[in-house]
Amino acid sequence: MDRDDTTLRVLSTSDLAELDITIGDVVDTVEQAYRTLAAGESDNPRKLTVKPADGHSVAYAMLGRDGSRNVVAIKTSYKHGLHESRDRQHYYTTLTLYDDVTGLPVAMMDCSRIGSLRTPAVSALLARECAAPDATTALVIGTGTQGRLALPFLLTTLPRLDRLLLSGTHPDGIAAVRGELARHFPGRDVELVADLASAAREADVIVATAGAHTPAAVEADWLKPGATAILVGHGLAPSTLHRADRVIATSEAQMRVTGTDMADSDGSLPPVDLELPGIISGAADARTSPSQRIFAYNSGLVVTDIALGHRFAQIAADHKLGTEVALWR
Helix, strand or coil: CCCCCCCCEECCHHHHCCCCCHHHHHHHHHHHHHHCCCHCCCCCCCEECCCCCCCCEEEEEEEEHHHHHHHHEEEEEECCCCCCCCHHCCCEEEEEEEECCCCCCEEEECCEEEHHHHHHHHHHHHHHCCCCCCCCCEEEEECCCHHHHHHHHHHHHCCCEEEEEEECCCCCHHHHHHHHHHHCCCCCCCCECHHHHHHHHHHEEEEECCCCCCCCCCHHCCCCCEEEEEECCCEECCHHHHHCEEECCCHHHHHHHCCCHHCCCCCCCCCCEEEEHHHHHHCCCCCCCCCCCCCEEECCCCHHHHHHHHHHHHHHHHHCCCCCECCCC
């Protein structure tokens, strides 16, 4: 049907679950968003945050513009029950996109699947740019949503990885990690490790995706020369940041907002050496020595959500998925 300025395509969780998109497509879309941002063609203002004094909930609002796609969007995120276990929390996140050429709305969608794919894509890009040239062993900490997708994305950007390690305790999560790996890379398997310190000493790349209540905390002394430690959720001790030879972030401003749990006893975070968009653009190299221990902080930039959300909206429109709502009529 012809679109007008009163209708909006709404894409539900189930609509987006039907969309088929490859890991390579996701990585390429996210990488292009970083390149456009580094070129100064996109806008990614700092996120707004509100949180009550007792910390039981947190809400974010993020506005941005993708210059290569000519799309403006706003993402909202609200999580309630932060002191509860994950299964008792409430979490809602949405993305609304507008075409900045026609001036028409594109779509409003649940943003959970976009985030679940964007985040491991960013980790994989960080790993590709930061890993030592001879990196062959990867360790993933955690078996939640991000832990389950981490290895297939890592193998997409670092195909030379030949040993895959997993630190996790939940049987369903462990099975899901193995299932995702087998689905995307048949024939590959992952070793479940019981001794996190020993596994960390062997790993060239560590991706920490565990939840806030995890007891896992890799210390700086456990990291081998040349190791790259990527923080997505939890699982790394602050020492891995403060004693790193190089600190990389998707955004230093974002890290200073969301990375306060990694602060030292004075409440301080060290400066960031480089940001990922500049590295991907070729402006600088993440690593200047094979033996450097690198800490990388993966926080979301809304331009990557916009790019991936727009890609989803294109696929959904091609398959006539979603519901047209006369929102402004």
